[in-house]
Amino acid sequence: MIYRAAAAILERGLRLRAGRGGQDALRERLALDRIGPADIWLHGASVGELTSARPVIAALAQTHRVLVTANSLTGRDMAAGWGLPARLAPLDVPGALARFLDQVRPRLQVTVEGEFWPLRSQALAGRAVPQVVIGARMSERSALRWRRLPRLIAPVLGRLAALSAQDAGSESRLRALGLPDGAVLPRLDLKLLTPAGITPPPPGAERDRTLLAASTHEGEEIAILDAWMRARGQHPGLRLILAIRHPQRxxxxxxxxxxxGIAFQRRSAGGAGGAVLLADTLGEMDRWYAAAGICFVGGSLTDRGGHTPWEPAAHASAILHGPHVGNFTDAYAALDAAGGARQVDAGSLADQLARLAGDASAARRMGQTARAVLDDRAGDPAILIKRLRELAGTHG
Known part of the structure; x- marks a missing residue:
């Protein structure tokens, strides 16, 4: 009651502001303009959430009318660029929600990752619209905050028709906050769906002999080049693609x-071959991953937190990385434990390169293991998509 009353007071003030002109975004969030109908209302906070869910969104859009909402202009505009109806999400205030739902008339509402809005949940339930959260995430810190507000979070979770968590910890915390057992769907890491959708290139001798140093930073190239030259002394056919993180370098x-004294070709000058290729362009990383059976992931010899291992894993590349992988600690731990990746430092990198360059079968097995870890952690979206289509019913 307190939340609803405060939201209603806030809305009155916002409507006064929206009426003064020059407030297009606010008018959109108050649902004061015209909106077309849709079968599925899918909401993601911004670019990151919507990008991760794009494979699911694209699948749903094949069979149903999908309206995408975001809290940010960049998220809205990105979804519109995909050719989908997109707008800013209605604020969690009574009038805006009523106007939005009166016009859209969704048969299913889907939220990406997790925004729990009490009035939105109540308004949808009042119209018998099933609610789903996909790729749900709930940190320990967020769970602690919500535990102090059980009368807000428990009803919101209790109204969910389905929820697919991003990881086991999030699922457990959401259950403790009130998520019904019957609403739990298999876990799915949405951010891994796009790399998991990549078809690995076929193995080949040229790929076996190619090392990609991916997204390297200042201070790393000298160590990589030293290690490559030492490994190439044992395996003269070993080729290097040096894909620097910032092309302006x-x-x-x-x-x-x-x-x-290293002869090289430069991609920005049109080069594409040679013993060393300096890849100093943007937008071609998939090409370099596909060309290399061995990948060293940069940002990890110097303390930059490391870069994602999932792109080389998607291409079934054997992965080497330095000790600084704080941005992807769990991912690298899983890959290392399974044998799909190995940690090195500047001193051991040459030895590991020489071993993999001299044993193509071992490098291929390592790459295949990395790909298997990716597939396992990504999950299969087919079950989720099937359930969402069932909840949305036949396209009207």
């Missing part, structure tokens, strides 16, 4: 290569 890294 191209001249700097080119000078480093020239200073070491």
């Amino acid at each position: 191209g001249n700097e890294v080119a000078s480093l290569l020239a200073g070491l």
Whole structure:
């Protein structure tokens, strides 16, 4: 009652502001303009959430009318760029929700990752619209905050028709807060669906002999080049693709290569082959992953937190990485434990490169293991998509 009363007071003030002109975004969030109908209302906070859910959104859009909402202009505009109806989400205030739902008339509402709005939940339930959360995430810190507000969170979770958590910890915490057992769907890490959808390239001798140093930073290239030259002394056919993180460093890294007397081609100048290719362009990383059977992931020899291991895993590349992987601690731990990745430092990188370059079968097995870990952690979206379509019913 307190929440609803406060929201109603807030809405009155916002409507006064919206009426003064020049408040298009606010009018959109108050649902004061015209909105077309949709079968499924899918909401994600912004670019990250919607991007992770794009494979699910695309599948639903094949069979139903989907309206995408976001809390940010960039998220809304990105979804519109996919060719889907998109707008800013209605605020969690009574009038805006009523106007929005009167026009859209959804048969299913889907939220990506987790925003729990009490009035939105209540309004949807009052119209018998099933509610689903996909890729749900609930940190320990967030769970602690919600435990102090059981009369808000428990009814919201109790009204969910289905929820697919991102990980076991989130699922457990959501259950403790009031998620019904019957609403739990198999876990799905939405951020891994896109890499899991990549078809790995076929194995081949040229790929076996190619090392990709992916997304390298200042201070890493010299160690990588030293290790590559030492490994190449044992395996003369070992090729290097040096894909620097920031292409604007191209001249700097080119000078480093020239200073070491290393012959190289430069991608920004049209190069595509040679013993060393300096990949100093944007938008071509998939090409380099596909070309390399061995991948060293940068940002991990120097303390940059590391970069994602899932792209090389998607391409079934054997993965090497440094000790600094704080941005993806759990991911690297799982890959290391399974044998799909190995941690190295500047001193051991050459030995590991030489071993993998000299044993193509071992490198291939390592890459296949990395891919298997990715597939297992991503989960199968087919069950989720089937359930969402069932809840949305036949396209009207």
